[in-house]
Amino acid sequence: MAHNSEEEKKEDYLFKIVLIGDSAVGKSNLLARFARDEFYPNSKSTIGVEFQTQKININGKEVKAQIWDTAGQERFRAVTSAYYRGAVGALLVYDISRRLTFENIGRWLNELQTHSDMNVVIILVGNKSDLKDAREVTTAEGKALAEAKGLFFIETSALDSSNVTSAFQTVVREIYNILSRKVI
Ligand code: GDP
Numbered sequence: 213m214a215h216n217s218e219e220e221k222k223e224d225y226l227f228k229i230v231l232i233g234d235s236a237v238g239k240s241n242l243l244a245r246f247a248r249d250e251f252y253p254n255s256k257s258t259i260g261v262e263f264q265t266q267k268i269n270i271n272g273k274e275v276k277a278q279i280w281d282t283a284g285q286e287r288f289r290a291v292t293s294a295y296y297r298g299a300v301g302a303l304l305v306y307d308i309s310r311r312l313t314f315e316n317i318g319r320w321l322n323e324l325q326t327h328s329d330m331n332v333v334i335i336l337v338g339n340k341s342d343l344k345d346a347r348e349v350t351t352a353e354g355k356a357l358a359e360a361k362g363l364f365f366i367e368t369s370a371l372d373s374s375n376v377t378s379a380f381q382t383v384v385r386e387i388y389n390i391l392s393r394k395v396i
């Protein structure tokens with residue numbers, strides 16, 4: 213990329229971010245909430261959006277994130293390598309009310325690291341924090357796993373909007389910071 217000024221350089225950023233994790237953890241709804249402020253109580257996997265480009269403000273600069281959704285591929289454990297290709301960030305999502313989805317995080321992390329060609333900034337996301345009575349994974353457990361694997365960590369609710377913007381922003385901000393350090 214050729215740039216005339218520092219100014220242009222920073223506004224040209226387009227980051228590919230992927231959503232991964234077991235079926236029904238809320239990936240599509242996190243994206244729907246973040247990009248369109250919508251929620252689907254009975255969503256099937258059929259929302260069908262391949263990716264959504266969203267502008268994010270980082271330190272007063274506009275950065276574009278191209279956020280990819282699996283559109284149900286993960287159900288058949290058939291997330292293709294094309295899905296991961298070129299990704300610089302990932303939201304690795306589990307459902308705090310379904311322990312199995314947390315136990316599968318290691319598998320998703322392996323898959324991501326196998327397929328990605330660069331160092332991906334990853335945030336571990338414990339979604340459905342609104343389901344307090346049904347919680348099967350504690351916040352401390354999520355935090356501990358993230359620390360052990362060197363990931364960011366956050367709990368979100370696509371239903372009540374809690375921390376959704378923050379989850380995406382954390383990843384984008386970190387990628388932006390890494391790149392900014394490199395070009396200076
Ligand atoms: P995906 O398969 O990972 O894309 O998951 P979906 O976004 O399709 O969500 C699966 C189901 O969980 C749907 O019925 C959603 O309405 C529900 N869901 C998603 N996020 C939340 C959340 O934060 N809280 C609650 N209570 N339900 C959620």
Ligand code: MG
Binds near residue numbers: 239241284
């Ligand atoms: Mg989905």
